[in-house]
Amino acid sequence: MEQTKRLNLGSLAMDYYYPWSNPPDRTKYNQAAKVGIDLDEEISESRTLRRIDAVLYSSSTIPLLLHWSDGTNLKEVDRKVAEGSSTPKDFEGAIVGQELTTKCSVCGTDFLIVRFDTVPVLDSSSSGESQERYRRHKFVENCPSCGSRWLPSVLEVISQVAPPTTRNFA
Numbered sequence: 063m064e065q066t067k068r069l070n071l072g073s074l075a076m077d078y079y080y081p082w083s084n085p086p087d088r089t090k091y092n093q094a095a096k097v098g099i100d101l102d103e104e105i106s107e108s109r110t111l112r113r114i115d116a117v118l119y120s121s122s123t124i125p126l127l128l129h130w131s132d133g134t135n136l137k138e139v140d141r142k143v144a145e146g147s148s149t150p151k152d153f154e155g156a157i158v159g160q161e162l163t164t165k166c167s168v169c170g171t172d173f174l175i176v177r178f179d180t181v182p183v184l185d186s187s188s189s190g191e192s193q194e195r196y197r198r199h200k201f202v203e204n205c206p207s208c209g210s211r212w213l214p215s216v217l218e219v220i221s222q223v224a225p226p227t228t229r230n231f232a
């Protein structure tokens with residue numbers, strides 16, 4: 063089975079990974095591994111996340127994630143990408159993100175989250191489409207542990223990071 067597909071939607075190209083892909087070793091970037099979470103396993107089950115690499119002009123790549131909050135059927139997106147029939151419309155509900163560990167400033171709980179990123183793989187920066195994308199997107203508004211209000215930057219909470227306890231919020 064095909065492992066990845068190069069797509070050109072924005073200013074930079076991206077390599078799209080399917081849930082069945084084996085992405086290259088991300089140890090250098092992999093926040094999830096540092097806190098004992100297998101993000102690829104999470105993604106293989108995810109209805110909201112897919113892995114991508116942003117392809118820089120130098121041909122080096124940055125591992126990132128795409129996050130959808132509008133209920134887009136990602137299995138359909140996988141199928142279309144694999145067939146070569148995907149269009150920008152399939153990615154209208156997506157935002158670029160990266161995995162990150164973060165601490166709630168109110169209760170001090172650590173989480174593995176997906177935070178938005180501005181690497182332009184979905185839009186050309188001059189078009190103004192990005193802002194519309196952010197306005198449409200549903201962010202995580204409250205800390206899952208204490209309920210305090212978070213700034214709109216968290217796309218998804220993958221998991222609480224131990225200590226004190228490990229819990230999934232998927």
Ligand SMILES: [Zn+2]
Nearest residue numbers: 166169205208
């Ligand atoms: Zn909190």
